[in-house]
Amino acid sequence: MKNKVLLGMSGGVDSTVTAVLLQEAGYNVVGVYMKLHDNDKYHENNFEKVKLVGKYLGIETHFLDISSEFKSNVYDYFVDSYKQGITPNPCVICNREIKFGRMVKFADELKIEFVSTGHYVKCDGNAIYMGLDDEKDQSYFLGQISKSVLPRLIFPLGDWQKSAVKEFAQKIEVLKEFATQKESSEICFVDNTYTDILARHMNIDMAGETINTDGVVIGTHSGYMHYTIGKRRGFFVNGAHEPHFVVDIKPETNQIVVGKHEELSITEIVLKDVNLFDEISNKKYLIKARYRTSGVMGSIIIENETIKIILDEPIYGVAKGQMTAIYDGNMLIGSGIIVS
Numbered sequence: 001m002k003n004k005v006l007l008g009m010s011g012g013v014d015s016t017v018t019a020v021l022l023q024e025a026g027y028n029v030v031g032v033y034m035k036l037h038d039n040d041k042y043h044e045n046n047f048e049k050v051k052l053v054g055k056y057l058g059i060e061t062h063f064l065d066i067s068s069e070f071k072s073n074v075y076d077y078f079v080d081s082y083k084q085g086i087t088p089n090p091c092v093i094c095n096r097e098i099k100f101g102r103m104v105k106f107a108d109e110l111k112i113e114f115v116s117t118g119h120y121v122k123c124d125g126n127a128i129y130m131g132l133d134d135e136k137d138q139s140y141f142l143g144q145i146s147k148s149v150l151p152r153l154i155f156p157l158g159d160w161q162k163s164a165v166k167e168f169a170q171k172i173e174v175l176k177e178f179a180t181q182k183e184s185s186e187i188c189f190v191d192n193t194y195t196d197i198l199a200r201h202m203n204i205d206m207a208g209e210t211i212n213t214d215g216v217v218i219g220t221h222s223g224y225m226h227y228t229i230g231k232r233r234g235f236f237v238n239g240a241h242e243p244h245f246v247v248d249i250k251p252e253t254n255q256i257v258v259g260k261h262e263e264l265s266i267t268e269i270v271l272k273d274v275n276l277f278d279e280i281s282n283k284k285y286l287i288k289a290r291y292r293t294s295g296v297m298g299s300i301i302i303e304n305e306t307i308k309i310i311l312d313e314p315i316y317g318v319a320k321g322q323m324t325a326i327y328d329g330n331m332l333i334g335s336g337i338i339v340s
Helices: 013-024 040-057 067-083 090-109 147-152 162-169 173-177 194-198
Strands: 004-008 028-035 060-065 114-116 121-123 128-130 208-211 217-221 235-237 245-250 255-259 265-276 285-288 296-303 306-316 323-328 331-338
Touching: 004 013, 004 090, 013 028, 013 040, 013 162, 013 173, 028 040, 028 090, 040 060, 040 173, 060 090, 067 090, 067 194, 090 114, 090 147, 114 147, 208 235, 217 255, 235 255
Parallel strands: 004 028, 004 114, 028 060, 208 255
Antiparallel strands: 121 128, 128 331, 208 217, 217 235, 245 255, 265 306, 265 331, 285 296, 285 323, 296 306, 323 331
16 A cells, blocks of 8 residues: 545545546545535535445544634735735645645644545646646646645646546546536535625725826716726726727726727736746747636746746737736646736
8 A cells, every 4th residue: 555645625526536646556545524614504515425435435634624724824924915006826825725725734733645626637746747637737826836835736637637527527426426516616605706705805896087098088987996907898988989998907096907909918927925846048938828728838037036028929918916827738837827
């Protein structure tokens, strides 16, 4: 029997298939369900599924309540970011602080060397690589995790297509009891829209001015927190005959700046909170400023604690607060948070 591995489990298809694959590879699997937010019924239902899977596979399962840590590190950051007029990426922060932060500490408490999840991503102990399934690849979301944890990570689904995982799951008897469950949402604590969350903490319906890139008032909007960069609906522009898009947000004056599509175009990005897994060299890298994008090539200039990226071609709809991932081929080199 190989070493123990602590597996983050949700009771869903991906983590259950991951558990089976780890067992088939000879690992002694220990499962952990992490309570991240305060929807108790949601967690009770999910942990019941985890216990069913654990009993079926003969693995020990733990319930880890880290909701207070999740609130301070992820939830509050999410709310505060929108209040500041920037667009957060809570899954990136959750992976850094919770899944590959707090869960690794829990593995240490249990004296378990390896840690695993159902992410569609590859790791050889030294570097992170894109998953085989282009549609499901989640390497982008791991861009801010600590380099020190890489030797401990195992991602069995990195070499799988999602369709093959679903087919494999049909052979796992316990999953048939809840096989019709929906795919988990990208942001676990958002049931419908992010504004539902914000409305619990502040007044988001504050009518304000819509201005153009020259600062001229050209219309109205219903409150700056309703808008993200690139949005083209929900605000009014006087006499507009063609689509306008949000190009900037000014929370201090409750104004949104709008322009035509070409005004969303940028060819330079500046990043803070830079996290590198490898050294940057004098070459072109693949740059992904959003998750759902194929990326463009660009050059990187290191400037003290920030880096500037000069893109080979323009990209559109880049938002402050989002993460930019940097790749050398399919290897994740690092990432940073967009400041401009």
